[in-house]
Amino acid sequence: MTQVVVTQVPAPQPPIPPDLVMIGRSGPPDEVYILIALAIAAVLLWPLIRALARRIEGRVDQGLQRQVEELEQRVTELSQREVRMSELEERLDFAERLLAQRSDVAQVPRRAGDGP
16 A cells, blocks of 8 residues: 655745846936926926916015006106196296287387377
8 A cells, every 4th residue: 555645835936026127227216316307397497387376366576566556656646747737838828928918019109199
């Protein structure tokens, strides 16, 4: 009789795959380069994004708003001065006509027997 000895052999474990990113490379992984590129893009594009957001939001810089208000006030004052200037021109024309009429009357010779 032959005796059969049965021994249990553990099931083979699949091999652990090597890190595919690091095969044949000695530098940092691609994620580092992606993060650096995103950081640079954010720094360069931040002013543009902020200006675009302000424009969309409708918010204006307080210094610019103050300058616009001052300019609007100056335009209003100048238009009021223009109206006053035209009134003064009309008064001056009227005064010149009165003076011209008086000088015409003074130059007319008097006839004997008229007036005092």
